[in-house]
Amino acid sequence: MDKYVLLRHRDTPDIHKLSVYGEYTALQKAVTTLTPEQVINEVKVSGLRGRGGAGFPAGVKWSFVPKDRLPHYVTVNADESEPGTFKDRELMEFNPHQVIEGAAIAAYAVGATRVYHYLRGEFKSVARRMQAALDEAYAAGYLGQNVFGTHVEIQMFLHLGAGAYICGEESALLESLEGKRGQPRLRPPFPAVVGLYNQPTVINNTETMANVPYILNHGAEAYKKLGTEKSPGTKIFCLSGMVKRPGNYEAELGKISFRDLIFGENFGQGMMVEGRNVKAILPSGASGPIVTEAALDVLLDYESVAAAGTILGSASVIVLDDSIDMVWAAGKVTHFFRHESCGKCTPCREGTYWMEKQYQDILKGKATLADVQLLQDVAQQIIGKCLCPLGEFATSPVLSSFQHFQAEYEARATDAKKVVPAKAASAKAAATPTAAKTADTKAVPTT
Amino acid sequence: MTNETMTPLLEKYATQIETVLSKYPPDRKQSAVLPLLYLAQREYGYCTPEAIREVAEIAGVEPTEVDAVVGFYTLFYDHPVGKHVVQVCNDLPCALRGSDQFLEHACQKLGLDKHQVEHGGATTADGEFTLESVVCLAACDKAPLLQIDLEYFERLTPEEFDRLIEEYRKK
Numbered sequence: 001m002d003k004y005v006l007l008r009h010r011d012t013p014d015i016h017k018l019s020v021y022g023e024y025t026a027l028q029k030a031v032t033t034l035t036p037e038q039v040i041n042e043v044k045v046s047g048l049r050g051r052g053g054a055g056f057p058a059g060v061k062w063s064f065v066p067k068d069r070l071p072h073y074v075t076v077n078a079d080e081s082e083p084g085t086f087k088d089r090e091l092m093e094f095n096p097h098q099v100i101e102g103a104a105i106a107a108y109a110v111g112a113t114r115v116y117h118y119l120r121g122e123f124k125s126v127a128r129r130m131q132a133a134l135d136e137a138y139a140a141g142y143l144g145q146n147v148f149g150t151h152v153e154i155q156m157f158l159h160l161g162a163g164a165y166i167c168g169e170e171s172a173l174l175e176s177l178e179g180k181r182g183q184p185r186l187r188p189p190f191p192a193v194v195g196l197y198n199q200p201t202v203i204n205n206t207e208t209m210a211n212v213p214y215i216l217n218h219g220a221e222a223y224k225k226l227g228t229e230k231s232p233g234t235k236i237f238c239l240s241g242m243v244k245r246p247g248n249y250e251a252e253l254g255k256i257s258f259r260d261l262i263f264g265e266n267f268g269q270g271m272m273v274e275g276r277n278v279k280a281i282l283p284s285g286a287s288g289p290i291v292t293e294a295a296l297d298v299l300l301d302y303e304s305v306a307a308a309g310t311i312l313g314s315a316s317v318i319v320l321d322d323s324i325d326m327v328w329a330a331g332k333v334t335h336f337f338r339h340e341s342c343g344k345c346t347p348c349r350e351g352t353y354w355m356e357k358q359y360q361d362i363l364k365g366k367a368t369l370a371d372v373q374l375l376q377d378v379a380q381q382i383i384g385k386c387l388c389p390l391g392e393f394a395t396s397p398v399l400s401s402f403q404h405f406q407a408e409y410e411a412r413a414t415d416a417k418k419v420v421p422a423k424a425a426s427a428k429a430a431a432t433p434t435a436a437k438t439a440d441t442k443a444v445p446t447t
Numbered sequence: 448m449t450n451e452t453m454t455p456l457l458e459k460y461a462t463q464i465e466t467v468l469s470k471y472p473p474d475r476k477q478s479a480v481l482p483l484l485y486l487a488q489r490e491y492g493y494c495t496p497e498a499i500r501e502v503a504e505i506a507g508v509e510p511t512e513v514d515a516v517v518g519f520y521t522l523f524y525d526h527p528v529g530k531h532v533v534q535v536c537n538d539l540p541c542a543l544r545g546s547d548q549f550l551e552h553a554c555q556k557l558g559l560d561k562h563q564v565e566h567g568g569a570t571t572a573d574g575e576f577t578l579e580s581v582v583c584l585a586a587c588d589k590a591p592l593l594q595i596d597l598e599y600f601e602r603l604t605p606e607e608f609d610r611l612i613e614e615y616r617k618k
């Protein structure tokens with residue numbers, strides 16, 4: 001294969017210009033030689049799975065859209081607000097035509113004439129680059145009333161959010177696109193049946209869309225040769241935290257491990273601070289269970305990462321070295337979820353509030369062992385009681401950090417000495433500049 | 448635009464508003480609430496009650512609905528803010544690469560209280576800058592970083608921060 005399927009601008013600078021990207025050959029092939037069903041089938045056979053987190057097969061999702069009940073819509077999820085995720089931004093800034101072409105093919109496949117890219121509000125500058133690419137595509141006749149001279153119509157628009165992580169959740173995204181508060185809808189019905197303006201709507205992540213032109217240009221069989229049988233294709237891994245070279249790295253799914261990603265010469269090149277070791281990894285931004293250095297050799301595909309007890313999600317790999325106080329880190333993530341809870345359900349709204357407060361108490365040295373236990377109980381109580389997955393996401397860093405680093409929690413309890421011989425842990429935490437310093441600046445009541 | 452009363456926004460930004468509305472189906476003008484609020488906020492400095500009324504009128508919804516939208520999203524303000532809004536990311540991935548020290552420097556430079564900056568933001572006495580500590584901005588590999596008025600400035604040193612502030616002070 002060429003080195004890149006997605007981050008092609010790294011080999012071909014200026015590919016954001018249509019003159020360099022070239023014709024939309026995949027879209028042309030679709031609208032002039034294939035039926036919508038054939039396009040859906042090709043994507044189904046390719047095994048392409050959604051890159052926004054859940055890994056649902058894209059072609060299967062497209063096939064859920066009913067043939068009638070027009071109009072249909074396609075929305076592209078470019079909310080990209082998961083901590084540690086910055087891949088959709090790079091695609092839109094540097095390889096926007098591939099995103100646009102993929103989305104246009106999706107529109108043709110499901111019979112949609114309108115496509116909305118939902119970009120987080122902070123992507124104002126990203127939107128400028130996308131708009132420039134859209135303008136070029138319209139001018140070339142790849143979008144508009146008569147795509148490639150056929151009577152296929154595809155209109156494509158950008159819509160900016162305004163600062164709310166929850167709008168990445170697909171039903172909240174639709175609410176936001178309708179001009180309302182971004183609060184998730186009750187499901188079912190699913191968006192493929194009742195979506196934007198109550199019409200059938202396909203929602204896919206930006207990176208998912210960027211895979212589609214390759215599949216049509218080279219065929220599903222060629223695509224399936226990349227990656228593993230159940231996780232075909234390449235994926236962009238967002239590597240952040242305490243590595244030498246953070247950034248986006250594209251690799252075939254299941255062909256590299258966490259260790260390769262963090263230490264590989266073509267990847268992270270090792271730890272940010274020489275001599276430090278990996279202490280913990282957040283494989284899916286804030287939202288998945290934390291794992292330890294014991295997971296370093298796990299291969300990066302959906303199945304292998306799940307077998308290791310966590311999730312690949314959007315593949316936002318945050319690396320923490322052994323100078324980091326895990327209570328502080330889990331508290332930081334908890335702050336994120338408290339801040340981003342949309343407030344619709346009580347267990348999530350109140351639970352994240354209490355968990356953040358408990359972290360502040362623990363970090364301030366004002367918590368007992370019973371309080372530490374209470375934090376776990378609050379997390380447990382959120383599970384299974386929420387309308388959308390955010391509530392449950394909020395519990396996984398709490399529970400998983402406790403599971404792996406219980407001693408660090410207990411060492412901070414006021415009555416710790418009675419139960420845990422925690423000298424080592426607390427001495428280490430105190431000696432850590434990052435940990436100690438941030439701990440006491442963060443240790444302030446919220447209201 | 449039909450025979451609605453001309454709001455000041457409509458008068459001043461007729462073509463821009465027309466373009467915004469044309470993105471959505473004609474009977475779905477409510478979808479324009481977010482883009483219209485950005486426009487109104489730029490015009491009035493923040494989402495004033497008047498701005499909210501105008502947006503509601505253009506989008507054909509109740510002002511209370513627009514008010515709820517303003518309250519929900521962090522990028523809309525229902526109170527005066529500085530001429531420039533500076534958002535420093537201090538979420539976990541950035542904090543692992545020194546964003547907290549960077550934020551401290553930003554607070555010092557602008558003479559603002561860090562606790563306030565971390566809890567809703569703080570504004571300089573001259574009304575030039577509002578500084579906020581925010582969650583992930585999708586640029587974690589380029590820490591420390593910030594946005595001023597939603598434009599990215601990445602991999603910053605404290606000196607670069609100071610220069611940036613001087614530059615924006617003149618804008």
Ligand SMILES: Cc1cc2nc3c(=O)[nH]c(=O)nc-3n(C[C@H](O)[C@H](O)[C@H](O)COP(=O)(O)O)c2cc1C
Pocket residue numbers: 049050051052053054055056058077078079080081082165166167168169170171203204205206208388389390
């Ligand atoms: C709280 C929450 C936040 C989410 N944020 C995003 C996001 O920023 N981008 C994204 O593509 N999907 C996000 N998702 C997943 C979407 O709901 C949806 O599954 C996805 O956009 C479908 O596209 P895909 O099948 O191509 O992955 C989020 C889900 C939840 C529950």
Ligand code: SF4
Pocket residue numbers: 166183184340341342343344345346348349386387388389390391392
């Ligand atoms: S779980 Fe949380 S974010 Fe999701 S709908 Fe309920 S309150 Fe909102």
Ligand code: FES
Pocket residue numbers: 083084085536537538539540541542582583584585586587588590
């Ligand atoms: S954590 Fe700062 S940009 Fe992602």
